Structures are given as C-alpha cells and as structure tokens.
Amino acid sequence: DAKTTQPPSMDCAEGRAANLPCNHSTISGNEYVYWYRQIHSQGPQYIIHGLKNNETNEMASLIITEDRKSSTLILPHATLRDTAVYYCIVMVNQGGKLIFGQGTELSVKP
C-alpha cells in the first residue's frame, strides 16, 4: 500500500552529498513525508519528516517541492556508515502505522 516511488538503489562517493529522491504524486494535504533508514541488521531509524516546508536536522535535510508531489532527502557529507536502505513514507499521523515500501539501498563507497 506504499504511496511512494523510490529508486531501488543508488551509489554515492564518501564525503559527497547523497540526494535520495522520492515521488509521492498522490499525497494529500494532511499527509506528512517521513524518512527512515535501516542499516544492515539493525532496526529502522527515524531521520526527518516534513509537511510543506523544507526541514533540516543534524542528520539530513528534506526538500519538498512546492506541489508536494516529490521530495529529496539530502545527506550532506555521506560516510560509509550511511550505507543503508532509506525509506520514504507518506502518511497522516495515525498512531505509528508506518507503511514501508521497498526503499532505496544507498551504498556509500570510498
């Protein structure tokens, strides 16, 4: 039931910015965009979320287009430890029922 489309895999050079796209063309007005990641053999980890405005925290930046139909997660200086599967999730706040899609497998290479 995922309402998002992400590329299945991406590569990024260590130290460079990783830009992970997400298409969510059917997003409705009260739905947020969340990003989580899952490093191998670990539980998912919250990264960032937003509704309309761009957001930045210590981990990443989230750029949401004006029409809200797509977004980009930016890891400004990717490290090897950022190698993980990144999930873009679109949903209203409804009690923690995250619907994970396939995600993007990001490989950060030396």
Added chain:
Amino acid sequence: DTAVSQTPKYLVTQMGNDKSIKCEQNLGHDTMYWYKQDSKKFLKIMFSYNNKELIINETVPNRFSPKSPDKAHLNLHINSLELGDSAVYFCASSPLGWEKLFFGSGTQLSVL
C-alpha cells in the same frame, strides 16, 4: 543505555512450539509496537499499544498475542509456531500521536 531493548536477539525453535519475545523501553513513551520484517525485507506493523491498551491489531493470526504488563513493556507471545513465522520481529516505541518511532535491534526468529 539502550532505549528500546528486546530479547532474545536470536530465537531458533521447532514447529509447534510456543515462544515469547520481550521488549522494554526506557524512553517514557506512551505507545509501543511490534513490526515484522519478512524474508523479502518488507516491514509491516502487527500491533500497537498505548498505555497498555491495544490500539492497532493488523490481520495477524491469533496465535500471536501481545501482552503489555505496563507501558514500558510489550511482550509478544507466539503459539504453535509455523515455518512462515520465521522473520525478524522489531519492537518500537513513540510518544503518543507522534510518528517518530524508536526501534529495537530486532529478534531473528527461525522456525525449523
């Protein structure tokens, strides 16, 4: 100080057995969850509890029974284990009404 801890990390058992996975969170959160990640890596919610009350119960066989003795603990009991139950089970917690979930490191269940 692990925020969400679950035990055991690995669980290998025979078909038909009954097993439990324990979860504890020390974040003071109101809501706890169980998620299942299957062999194809799809993550799906199973249950959520808020202050010991069941909130979400997805279409999970009734062989799976969550139990919340207090708001810091949510255990998962599985009766009559089947081969298809083999998966990684993740416990998580969050403040009420907030989608920032904190996940445990998972329990890999293998049913032989």
